[in-house]
Amino acid sequence: MTSKRLLDESAGGVRVSSAAVQAGNVALTGHCIRYGGGVTAMDCGITSARRKGPMTVDGFDTKMLDKGSLQDPGKANPLGGNHFASGREKHHNKKKMGCAGEEDEREVPPAVVLKRGSPTHRQTLNGQRQENHVHLECVALLRRSQEPRCRPPSRVADPSPDELHASSHIPVPRNRNPSGHADKEVMAATVLSTLSTSPLVLNASSGASGSVPEAASRGWKESLSASYSSSTSGNWSWDASDQSVPSTPSPPLSNDVIKSFLLSSQGEDSIEEAESTHFPFEDPIPRKRKNSMKVMFKCLWKNCDKVLSTSSGIQRHIRTMHLGRNGDSDLSDGEEDFYYSEIEVNVDTLSEGLSNLTPTSPTTAGPPPVFPLASDVPRSEPAHMSPLSQSAPSTLCHIRTDHAYQVALVFFALVYVCPESLLVARSARVTRGVAGTRWCAHVSGGVAPAGGSPMQLTSPRPLGCAPPPERCEEQGSAVFQATAPVNIPSVSSELPHSQSAISVSWQSPPVIFKGPPGAVTHIRTVSNGEKRQPATHTPIGKTHATNMSTPKPTTGTRKPRGEAKKCRKVYGMEKKDLWCTACRWKKACQRFTD
DNA sequence: AGTGCCGGGTC
DNA sequence: GACCCGGCACT
Structure with a gap:
């Protein structure tokens, strides 16, 4: 989420660019992902790198897209305030981040800036x-930096309306309150993420439970589902061209949605329910499979x-093992929420273990289904991650398999900055494909820790990870x-960017193949005649006239002549009435089969 | 040329 | 489906 302002502030010590990151300054990056059907997802990453001295970040812009921005990228930002630089410029500054939607980003006016502890402010x-x-x-x-030297004076103040108006930045205190604001910030982030999704499929009744990240993830998923629902073909995809699909208007976000969402921040088992409730576009089969889905949480x-x-x-x-906090303490600032990701696994295949996320194994499941391979399908260039983007990448990808194996996807999105260590955490989420297609998605990204903290959030890549999802930036979006x-x-x-980008792996559905492709080169329709040629048949007084391994090219499908005597020879023309019917009909003899 | 039988047509 | 037959490949 870089903004022009941030860019312009480079002179003040905060410059958003890969170079700046390398120089030890701050880089704020973000992604915008837009999907067809009016659903846009995004994720953003914040990376703060520090080569020398303390953190120099004081905050960054919070942006959000609105309908208008999506529909008409060319429109000037009506919100006023800080406009981004030209899309091109911005893009260049951010292209390291995977997908920087030029028209998809807009700075949020002061009034919409999320204020700490007031997640509901994002409602409108x-x-x-x-x-x-x-x-x-x-x-x-981003916590406000305590170091004025690295922060423009105008950013030093608390998030007063004026300041917010000026930059939409969210000042971040250097010393983070372990609780209180932290939770609220997390909540706010979650709300923002959730609000970013189309409310079309938001289910107000689903607010039973769910942790903050779960809720956020759900929101994303719902947005994805909305996108899917807008698709008219079986091959659903998120296409920028679908952004203006009018057939899927999303109703205004209702208060109930917000309420339910907020109320859902307590539980942790609502995901499955939510998932079963949503994705109305899926056919019954996937629904059934949903029942076998289980949400796991992976550190x-x-x-x-x-x-x-x-x-x-x-x-x-996470608290105990990684954050060094008292595990017994219920006090949580919610930070750990971002250090794990949800993964949905199918209980049917859960036993296979995550290590089996590798692609299909010919020895077990045979060749993968006839999915079009990536190499066979035109696709956009994979996200080219700069070192910066590798630090805080976040991507969303949707992967389509073929027909029944279509599934959906992946996603994630939250970025959270830990002031103490400038850790960038993110919430990753994976949805599992239907019909046995198993997906895993994970966000990875290194974090340049401040103060030499060894912390680095690089999500482990499961085996068989796919390359970063394709990114489409056509039309500048x-x-x-x-x-x-x-x-x-x-x-x-x-995947050269070992620590960047999302990886997706799947395991092919339990498609049964009779044998490896190479073994079926001889497979052909077996005619009756061939059936009459058992290997045990021993020709009498004749050499093997036909060699299966050397079929005559001219004969094509014509079966080799049988070795056995036929009715004609046995009975002769005189006793044609004794012939088998086939022989009489000049068909393959049914009596003396080979 | 003889044989086997495929493919097609007719009923 | 039964029956017939032209035609081809093969021996």
């Missing part, structure tokens, strides 16, 4: 509800692949268009 934007097409929201809450801490079944458990794990099926098997090695 300048009195305008978020509708349709949305949107990306990037909530990056994203580097070199930590711990997977727990409950969010509380993973949070506890930042669109992740992972419509092309991903050929997982070919990707792990070709």
Whole structure:
């Protein structure tokens, strides 16, 4: 979420660019992902790198997209305030981040700036509800830096309306309150993320429970589902061209949605329910499979692949194992929420373990289904991540498989900045494909820790990870268009950005193949005649006239002549009435079969 | 040329 | 489906 302002502030010590990052300054980056059907997803990443001295970030812009921005990228920002630089410029400054939607980003006017502890403030934007097409929201809450030298004076103040108006920045205190604001910030971020989704499929009744990240994830998923629902073909995809699909207007976000969302921040088991409730576009089969889905929580801490079944458990794990906090303490600033990701696994295949996320194994499942391979399908260039983007990448990709194996996707999005260590955390989420297609998605990204903190949030990549999702930036929009099926098997090695981008892996559905492709080269329709040629048949007084291995090219499908005597020879023309019917009809003899 | 039988037509 | 037959490949 870089903004022009930030860019312009480079002179003040905050410059958003990969170079700046390398120079030890701050880089704020973000992604905007827009999907067809008016759903835009995004994620953003904030990376603060510090080469020398303390953190120099004081905040960054919170932007959100609104309907207008999506529909008419060319329109000037009506919100006033800080406009981005030209899309091109901005893009160049951000292209390292995967998808920088030029028209998808807009700075939020002061009135819509999320204020700490007031997540509900995002309910409306300048009195305008978020509708349709949305949107990306990037909530990056950067603690205000205590170092004035690196921060323009205008950014030093607290998030007063004036300041907010001036820059839409969210000042971030250097010393973070372990609780209180932190939770609120997390909540706010979550709300923003959730609000960024189309409310079309938001289910107010689903507010039973769910942790903050879960709710956010759900929101994303819902947005995705909305996108999907807008698709008219089986091959659903998120296409920038679908952004203006009028057939899927999204109703205004209702208060109930917000309420339910807020209320849902307590539980942790609502995901499944939510998932079963949403995705109305899926056919019954996927619905059924939903029942076998289980949400697991995987620790994203580097070199930590711990997977727990409950969010509380993973949070506890993160708190105790990684954050060095008292595990027994219920006090949580919510930070740990971002250090794990939800993964949906199918209980049917859960036993296979995550290590089996590798692509199909010919020895077990035979060749992958006839999915079009990535190499076979035109697709946009993979996200080219600069070192900066590798630090805080976040991507969203949608992967399409073929027909029944279509599934959906992946997603994620939250970015959270830990003031103490400038950790960038993110919430990753994976949805599992239907019909046995298993997906895993994870966000990875290094974090340049401040103060030499070794912390680095690089989500472990499961085996068989796919390359970063395709990114479509046509027309200047930042669109992740992972419509092309991903050929997982070919990707792990070709993913140069080991720590960047999302990786997707899948396991092919339990498609049964009779044998490897190479073994079926001789498969052909077996005619009766061939059936009459058992290998045990021993020709009498004749050499083997026909060699299966050397079929005559001219004969084509004509079966070799049988070795057995036929009715003609046995009975002769005189006793034609004794012939078998086939022989009489000049068909393959049915009596003396080979 | 003889044989086997495929493919097609007719009833 | 039964029956017939032209035609081809093969021996």
